Amino acid sequence: MLDHFPFYLALLLAIVILIMTAKKIKVAYPVLLVLAGLGLSFLPGIPNLQIDHELIFVVFLPPLLYEAAWAISWKELWRWRRIIGSFAFVVVFFSALVVALIVNRCIPGFTLPLGFLLGGIVSPPDAVSAGSIMKFVRVPKRFSCILEGESLLNDASSLIIFRFALITVATGQFIWSDAIVSFGWMVIGGIGIGLAVAFAFKKFHKYLPTDANIDTVLSLVAPYVMYLSAEELHSSGVLATVSGGLFLSTHRHSFLSSTSRLREHSVWESLSFILNGLVFTLIGLELPEITRGLDHEGIGLGTAIGYGLLVTFVLVIGRMISAYSAVIITLIARNFITVADSRHPGFKVPILLGWCGMRGVVSLAAALSIPVTLADGSPFPQRNLILFITFVVILITLVGQGLTLPYLIRKIDLPDMDHALTEEEEDHRIKTQLSAFTLAYLKEHYGEQLDRIPVLQDLARKLHPKNADEAKAMTRECVSIYKDMIAKQRAWLIGKNEDEKLLDEDIIRKHLLRLDLEEEKLKYL
Structure with missing residues (x-):
C-alpha cells in the first residue's frame, strides 16, 4: 500500500484536474473520470489494481447514500412516491427479468438464475451521473426529484434480486416461501433498523454535550453504523442508510446548531466530492483485471463486447417501455385514485426518463462481490463474463447516454408545470414575505424596545416593504x-x-x- 502511495496521491490530483476540466467543457464528470481511468489502465507502469467489493460496499456506499438522503427533499419524495416506487422497485424487477430471459436464450451456458444475477447487477441506474448532468441544464424540479428518489431506493431492490439469485446459483434451489419472508425482512427490517439507529443518534446530538466538531464526527459515523447494523442482521443496509439519513435530514433543525449544520455541509460536500471522484476513476482502472479473466473462460473479446452491447440495448429499451407504461398507468389510475398530478405529462417525458439510466458504482461492486468459487470448490459459472458485461454496460451508458443527455434535455425542453414563477421570482417572493412576517412579529412582541433601541429601529427600516428590495438591487x-x-x-x-x-x-x-x-x-x- 505504501509503495503505491505516490500513485494514489497523483491519482487524487488528476481527479481534481479532470473534474475542473469537466466543469469547463460542461461534461458530466463521471464520464470524464471513467474514460480517464480507462486510458490510465493502458499506460505502462500503472499498478495492477484489484478492487475489493467490500471497499465499495462498506467504505464508499454508506456515506454516498447518506449524503444523497440528506440532499433530497422528503416533501418531494413523498409527493412523487408512486412513480419513484414504481421505478425503484417495479422497473428494476422488470429490467432484471428481461435481462435474465434474453441472456438465457442468447448466451451459451447462462441459466435463468445466472441471468437474474446479471439482471440484478445491471438494473439500478446511478444517482451521481444523472445528478451531475442536471447541473448543466435546467429541468423541472419534479423530474430531478423523481430521478433522485429513484436512485436512492433502486440500489436496495437490485441488491435484493442479486442476493436471491446468488443463493440460487450456489445452492441450485429457490424456495418461494423463504424468499418472500427474506424479502419482507430485508425491506421492513432495513427501514426499521435505519430509523432506530437514526433516532439514537438524534438523542446523542440533542442531549449529550456535543459541539460542531463532535456533531460532524457523529454524522460521519452514522451511515456506517446504520449500514453495518442492518447487514449484520441480514437486512438491507442500503434501505437502513437511506431511511436513517432521511429521518435525520428531516429533523436536522431540531437537534443541530447552526454552526454544526454549516460545518457538516462543508465536510460532506468535500467527502462526497472525493469519494465520487475516486470510485468512477477506479471503474476505468479495473478494465485490465476484468479482461484477463475472459481468457480463462475461453471467450473472445469481440464476443464478450457483443454480449455487453446486447444487455445494454435490452436495459435501455426496457426502461423506455417502463417509462411509457408508467405514464399510461397514471392516466388510467387518475380516474380512480388521487395522483400527485393528473395533468398529461406528454410523451416526451418518458423518452427523457428512459434515457436517464446510466449505471455506475453499485453495479460494479455487486459484480465484484460474486465469489470466485462455489461451496464445493468449483469455479463460479460465468463470473468473468458477468464482470465484463457489467463493465461494458457501465461504460456505454455513462459515456453514450451521459454525453447525449444534455442535448436531449435541451431539445425536448420540458415545461415546468408546477411553477409559474421562475426560481429568481420565487426567491424574491419568499424573501419579501419573510421580511413582512419578521417586521410584524417585531412590532407585536418588542414594540417597547423598538421605540427606544436604535439598532432595532435600523432593522425595522430594512424590513419595511419599501426597503425590502435592497438585496434585489x-x-x-x-x-x-x-x-x-x-x-x-x-x-x-x-x-x-x-x-x-x-x-x-x-x-x-x-x-x-x-x-x-x-x-x-x-x-x-
Missing part, C-alpha cells in the same frame, strides 16, 4: 464593488497585524473570519 456591479471593498478590508487587517507587534492576532483572525462570512453571504443575495 445587488447587481453584478454592486457585488463586484462589495467584493473589492472586502478585499481591501482584509488587506488592511493583515497589514495592521504585521505593523502592531503587540496586537492580539486572534482579534484580527476574528475580523478576517467575519469578512469571509460576509463574502460567502454574497452568493445568496
